[in-house]
Amino acid sequence: MSPSCIINQPTAFLTRCGASDRQLFKLHLSGGFGGGGSSNANKKVSGKGSQKSSSGKKMNPRDARRANEQLAERYGGDVRRGTQERILSSLESLDPHVREAAELYKVITKFDALVAPMTPADRNRLIPPIQSQMVDDERKKLQTIMEEHNISERELHNVxxxxxxxASADAKAIQADIVGNAMKPELQGRVTKACEIAVQATxxxxxxxxxxxxxxxxxAIVRSLVDAGLSEPDMYMGIDLSQIMINNAVDRxxxxxxxxxxxxxxxxxDDFLTHDFGAGGMSVFDSVIFCSALHDLPDVEASIGRAASLLRSNGGKVVIVHAQGAEHVLEQHRANPxxxxxxxPTSKEWADILKKxxxxxxxxxxxxxxxxxxxDMKEGYLAVLTKDSDR
Ligand SMILES: C[S@@+](CC[C@H](N)C(=O)[O-])C[C@H]1O[C@@H](n2cnc3c(N)ncnc32)[C@H](O)[C@@H]1O
Structure with missing residues (x-):
C-alpha cells in the first residue's frame, strides 16, 4: 500500500461517516463566534477599507454591498472556496518536514478520535487489525520526525x-462589519453576561x-467589553495565534x-501558551476571558494554568464562554478533532482539574x-473561576 493510501485510510472512515475534510473545516468555521456590539456604540472607526465599521451598527445597504464585493474579490469570487484554497496553499507552503508531520498528525488524531468512544469489542469488530497496525507505524514515523526536528504536538495543532x-480572518471580520458585529440577541446576551463578569473584576x-x-x-468582543464598562482602552489586551486576525483587530x-x-x-x-507576558507591562490581569476560544487551544489544562498564573490574587477571574454551548463544541470536536x-470541561471535570x-x-x-x-440550550456555556487565595 502506498504511503498516501495509508495516510488517507482513517480519513476514509470519517468520510464514510459523512464528513469530508472540506466539510470539516466548513463546520468548524461556521460557528462559535463571540460577536459583540450594541446599540449605544456608534462611532465609526476608519480603517483601510472605507466601509469598515466596528460600531455595533448594521452597515447601510450600499456599504454592505461594497463590503461583500470586496470580500468576494479577496476570496476569488467565493468565500468558502477561497478560504479552502487559502488553507491548502498555506499547507503546501510549509517546510516539507512540518508538512509531513502535520499530515501524519491529522491522520493519527482522526483515528484516535474515531476509536476513543469504542468498546474493545467494537474496536475489534469495526477496525481491521491492519488498520491499527498502519496507524501505529504512522505514529512511530511522526515520533521520529518530531524528535529529529524538535516539534511538539502542540505546535502541530497550532499549525x-x-x-x-x-484563511478565514478577513471574511470573518468583514462579515461581522456588515452585520454590525452582532450575534442573534439570545447569543449576544450570553457573551454580554460573560463580558460584564470580566469587567466587574477590574x-x-x-x-x-x-x-x-x-x-x-x-x-469580536471588544465592543461588548466596552459596553460592559471597560472604558479605558489600555485596560485591554487581546492575543491571537493568527496574525491576520490581529491585523483586522488592530484595524478596527x-x-x-x-x-x-x-x-x-x-x-x-502569538501563542497564548508560550507568549512572554513579561514584555510591555501586561503581565497581571484582573480577568482572563476565553470567548469561543478555549476549545481551540491545544491543551485546556495548560491554558487554564497559564491564565491562573497571569491573574491577580484576591478575586481575579477566568471567564470561559461559548454562546452556542457545550454540546455545540462537542459536535465540533466530533466533526473535526x-x-x-x-x-x-463539564463541572465534574472542572472539579477534578481544580483538585489536581x-x-x-x-x-x-x-x-x-x-x-x-x-x-446548555438556555444559557450556552459559561464557567467562571475565581482566584481566591494569595498565591
Ligand atoms: C473561534 S475563534 C474565536 C474568536 C473570538 N474570540 C470570537 O469570539 O469571535 C478562536 C480563536 O482562537 C485563536 N487561537 C487558537 N489557538 C490559539 C493560541 N494557542 N493562542 C492564541 N489564540 C489562539 C484562533 O486563531 C481563533 O482566532
Whole structure:
C-alpha cells in the first residue's frame, strides 16, 4: 500500500461517516463566534477599507454591498472556496518536514478520535487489525520526525489553527462589519453576561484594571467589553495565534486611545501558551476571558494554568464562554478533532482539574451547563473561576 493510501485510510472512515475534510473545516468555521456590539456604540472607526465599521451598527445597504464585493474579490469570487484554497496553499507552503508531520498528525488524531468512544469489542469488530497496525507505524514515523526536528504536538495543532484562522480572518471580520458585529440577541446576551463578569473584576478593591482576551480573533468582543464598562482602552489586551486576525483587530479597534495615559489597546499575534507576558507591562490581569476560544487551544489544562498564573490574587477571574454551548463544541470536536481536541470541561471535570491543580488557587464560582442539558440550550456555556487565595 502506498504511503498516501495509508495516510488517507482513517480519513476514509470519517468520510464514510459523512464528513469530508472540506466539510470539516466548513463546520468548524461556521460557528462559535463571540460577536459583540450594541446599540449605544456608534462611532465609526476608519480603517483601510472605507466601509469598515466596528460600531455595533448594521452597515447601510450600499456599504454592505461594497463590503461583500470586496470580500468576494479577496476570496476569488467565493468565500468558502477561497478560504479552502487559502488553507491548502498555506499547507503546501510549509517546510516539507512540518508538512509531513502535520499530515501524519491529522491522520493519527482522526483515528484516535474515531476509536476513543469504542468498546474493545467494537474496536475489534469495526477496525481491521491492519488498520491499527498502519496507524501505529504512522505514529512511530511522526515520533521520529518530531524528535529529529524538535516539534511538539502542540505546535502541530497550532499549525492547523493558525492556517485555518488566517484563511478565514478577513471574511470573518468583514462579515461581522456588515452585520454590525452582532450575534442573534439570545447569543449576544450570553457573551454580554460573560463580558460584564470580566469587567466587574477590574473594579474591585484590589483591581489593576486589566482584561486579557485570549483567542481574541478580529476583536469580536471588544465592543461588548466596552459596553460592559471597560472604558479605558489600555485596560485591554487581546492575543491571537493568527496574525491576520490581529491585523483586522488592530484595524478596527486599535486606534482607541486613553486620554489619560495616551496608551491604546494592546493586540498581540502569538501563542497564548508560550507568549512572554513579561514584555510591555501586561503581565497581571484582573480577568482572563476565553470567548469561543478555549476549545481551540491545544491543551485546556495548560491554558487554564497559564491564565491562573497571569491573574491577580484576591478575586481575579477566568471567564470561559461559548454562546452556542457545550454540546455545540462537542459536535465540533466530533466533526473535526484536529482543530478541536476535546469538548469544554463539564463541572465534574472542572472539579477534578481544580483538585489536581490546587496550586492555581482557583475555585469554580459559576458551574457550566452540561452538554445537551436544558441549561446548555438556555444559557450556552459559561464557567467562571475565581482566584481566591494569595498565591
Ligand atoms: C473561534 S475563534 C474565536 C474568536 C473570538 N474570540 C470570537 O469570539 O469571535 C478562536 C480563536 O482562537 C485563536 N487561537 C487558537 N489557538 C490559539 C493560541 N494557542 N493562542 C492564541 N489564540 C489562539 C484562533 O486563531 C481563533 O482566532
Amino acid at each position: 492547523y489553527q493558525r492556517i485555518t484562522w488566517d 473594579r474591585s478593591e484590589f483591581a489593576l484594571g486589566k482584561v486579557l482576551d485570549v483567542g481574541c480573533g478580529h476583536g 479597534y486599535g486606534s482607541a486611545r486613553n486620554g489619560r495615559t495616551g496608551k491604546g489597546r494592546h493586540f498581540v499575534a 484536529v482543530m478541536v481536541k476535546r469538548g469544554l 491543580h490546587n496550586e492555581w488557587g482557583l475555585a469554580l464560582e459559576y458551574d457550566p451547563a452540561d452538554p445537551k442539558s436544558a441549561r
